Amino acid sequence: MDELGRDEQLATAVRLRERGEAGQARLRLLELAGRYPDDPEVAYQTAWAHDVLGLEAEAVPFYERALAGTGLPAADRRGALLGLGSTYRVLGRYPEAVATLRRAVTEFPDDGALRTFLAMALYNTGGHEEAMRILLTLLAAGSDDPGIRQYRRAIEEYARDLDATC
Template identity: 40%
Template structure:
């Protein structure tokens, strides 16, 4: 981890104590240390504004980070954060498309992708599919009732169902 990233992480670790304006100020100062074509700067600047509830200000920073080619785990984080911003700006369909595009590559952030997509699906008017996807993701984390939760997730999505007494099965 670079010294720069450690300093960024320290700002985020102290965000609750610092307050939104100070987080933005410090992140902007750190971003100014990087070359203009470094995608980490607008990614963090977008995150600072997003965290402060300034989604309309965050979106251009996130778009710039995408344009500059942010990569690795931060690329998935960027998609999650931009999708959340788009949802909050009243554009849930865009958020869903953005998250659909990264789900297969999201690794340990897959459940976050699914969770934020479920929120967007609710806003887009598809609460049953949102619940189905969220329950299916949850099923992967439980030992007991995994089979039943999977069946209920499929039922919510309109797929093949298993007997209702499956709730007693593990």
């Protein structure tokens, strides 16, 4: 691995993960993360490889490292926030999941996946009303179902006030 530069090593590891060889990718990324401990892209890819393998607890420090630095492209930052929030949730660290996903939604307000994962984390913390509001708003805005489209205004109104009797 020494003969290749950082970019080539990272690209090789990502290709391995994308081909379903996450274990091999993880080993390469761990080595790369050891050589580039402050590199947010390497940290993000290392976190992702751990997540793919179901090693959520091991993924957390890499996600945190990726998000602590600067220079992570917006798409990767969004992915790291979603990955960390989702991973916190899987680990039962619900308040951290909510905080991370709220931060993500603030940074990427138009991202429906982030809002969906936030709703799931809110459910886990007892925030049922807010979770339902988020999901109803997403449903009303994004559904192609003719019945949903027909009642879109009513659904949007209920999303604002679940106790309303429209």
